[in-house]
Amino acid sequence: MEDMVASIRTASVIGTHGAPVVVECHIATGLPGFSILGRPDDVCREARDRVRAAVMSSGFTWPSRRITINLAPSTSRKVGSGLDVAIALAILAADEQLDDSILRAVDDHAFVAELSLDGGLRPVAGVSPMAATLRDRIVVVASDNYEECRLVEPRHTRVACDLRGLVAHLAGLIPWPDPPDPRVDTTDVSVPDLVDVRGQNAARLGLELAAAGGHHLLLVGPPGSGKTMLAQRLPGLLPRLDADASLEATMIRSAAGEPLPRSGLLTVPPIRMPHHSMSLVAMVGGGSSALRPGEVSLAHGGVLFLDELGEFAPSALDALRQPLEEGVVRLSRAHSTAVLPARFTLVGATNPCPCGGGPPGSCECDEAALAKYRRRFSGPLLDRFDVRVVAHRPGADELLGTPNGECTAVVHARVMTVRAIALERQGVLNGRLTGPDLDRHAAVSTDGTRLLRTELETGRLTGRGLHRIRRVARTLADRDGEHEEIPAHHVAAALALRARIASHRRG
């Protein structure tokens, strides 16, 4: 028998990007064997046994000859089980078990699905980034991946239930099944509302400033002061994701294998709340050969909330530096590199001191404990937080008596106005103003300058602190419709909002 070669289209995913892959199969006489070339990872290598079982249980014959699969281009890493169907079809084609009509039809198609041992098609993670590289083809996926695949608009999306059926559809013997009913979210995507927060005006203002100025936010407060509750309300204040951002966020989530919303598309800015025991890899991404996106990328377009900031491993916090500066995270491994998007609003939360603190006179910590606590927060990291507000444990009055504060919708509207003002004036949000731009766009009035000078001279404000105060004061002024020089009372407000961690006790 003559040696046969066949090639089938599919894709793999690295980081948050898909990469097209061509599965080539060569069947030759010789000792029966099955090898996969082209740098498959462990899961992909296991396709050997999955595909064999699926082919045999679907009523096809397994060729008892020497089978060589090549995943081209052979230099890049292939990951995951999404190549299963393509491998199975390539073997069947090379073994001449498929008609010519099928072989012609296959050329227009690409296949992204895992095979079960009985020949069924299973959904895989990362369908949207993979399908995005196969836009000129008809993409065949498992029915659970249909919505996600359609998001990136390939030429056509088709679903199939199992390998036997898929071959029949390709041959034109059975029509392609109808796509599953579109799943619309019946419940509106629920974002917690600010109206639930009682009192906490300083912290509320902190959230609004963070959203309006793109400032990173540090919440300092004792346990039970509602830091997490406050942080969860920030995504509602941020602008909704536009079409591109939505798709990008969805693709990141998909590549990470995280569950997607029922409609398939992420529209609300995400909030990620990793626990402080997380590893460096979980934070920045990488780890597997797929260079799986980490928390910083999953928070792209939204909020990365680090509760108990001081408990995170210093290496994990240090790794935040690049994403905070460049909005991306660069992963380099021995054989692959990837640039993943990672632009987010960082919200840190911490106790004011190890004992939890409270009003002056209630702290239990001695100087040594305070000094140790301070050392946990590196200066460069703390410098990132423009807005640092105190969250107080609410008193009985606030919990029972105080009228409700503004709801998310009202604050959101104001946030959008302030963002528009800043973008029109300087092209970036106030939180990104530095150096000369700060002087040009955030000039302080004479009275305000005097306030700042006093603070500097008494040593209560540092040079870096000064820039932070100016950026925050700029946002405060924009919020009140003061678009020119920053008036003194906004500088004073920015100064009064300041919170400190483990402040030195007075002698």
Next chain:
Amino acid sequence: MTSPHRFAHESDHLAVVRLLELPGLGPRRLLSMMREASPGDLLRRVESGRVPRRYAEFSRAWSATLASDLHRRPDDEIRDRLGDTRVLLVDDPDYPEHLRRDVDPPPALFVRGDVERLRRPGVAVVGTRHATEYGRAAASEIGRRLATADVDVVSGLALGIDAAAHRGALAVRSPVDPLDERGDPAVVRRSGAPVGVVASGLDVVYPRANGGLWRAVADAGVVISEAPPGTPPDRFRFPLRNRIIAALARVVVVVESRASGGSMITVDEALKRGVPVMAVPGATTTRASEGTNRLLRDGAMVATSPDDVLAVLGLASIGADPMMRELRVVPRDFDAAVLSVFAHDPLDLDRIVAACAPMTLGEVALSLGRLESWGWLRHTSGWFERVTITT
């Protein structure tokens, strides 16, 4: 003690330093040993292993220390370390008489400053390290008025209440009249001075934040310790230190204290010695006043003002109080309105802004900034406290 007033040799001073470094040889045990022999003799006995049977359990631990570099260091090293520190053995004629008669006197005192200050008992002003602005103000005012009435102010040189009390006492002597730089001795004699009783060695400043105050107290008054120079601030030394504070006091005034803590130990020591205890009442909601309010409930005398303390001393009518002149800018309009919101409790920004409605956050913040720069308020991490007196 061979005789009540024996002039010690310098070798005894050096020996007592070495003896105090022996593990397990606390003040009480050393004192009873010193009743049998001078420190020099004791040290020789210990070094040669001729220890009385009742100390046999320590001899092994001691032999390790005796073999250590620390113990073998030359006398000169100890001399250097002592510097101008005076050593008062319990039988030294300069050793304070009322302390010698105490139930538990320190076998040796290390002294920096004016030894004369120890001749008469003072008033102890003690309290928590976690003080509120209210407590600091009260402590400082009591310290100032006591010193004005020629009463020495005994405290522990810790953060919070202790430091405030010492500062109050220091305020009476300074500023010195520029025309009379050296100070008229007659005038100086008539005012009380701070007496600091510390737990660590005199050259181990703890807490370090109080370094300046530590020196100022030694200059204006006296700082004492029963631990030799170089002794670290071990935890167990603080309760021991507190007994000395109680023993040096005619009255113990607790300004702010939590339900338990060092001040409560001082109170216990005072009660053991029959020294009257006074307490400054505080808000029932403030943690820093939990202990003092409990003392009041249990029958301690109330100190609502420095006059109450002076009355207990029988000094109420001595001289008129040279009231501190109000040097701060008097707030008006907005600022007065903002300041009027403050009672003794610290307030957070939210509450201040709510109480000042319809003023905006910015206006309130400006006003708070002014009040702080004039010294009426103190801002610590989101909390604002009213400052009652500046000293």
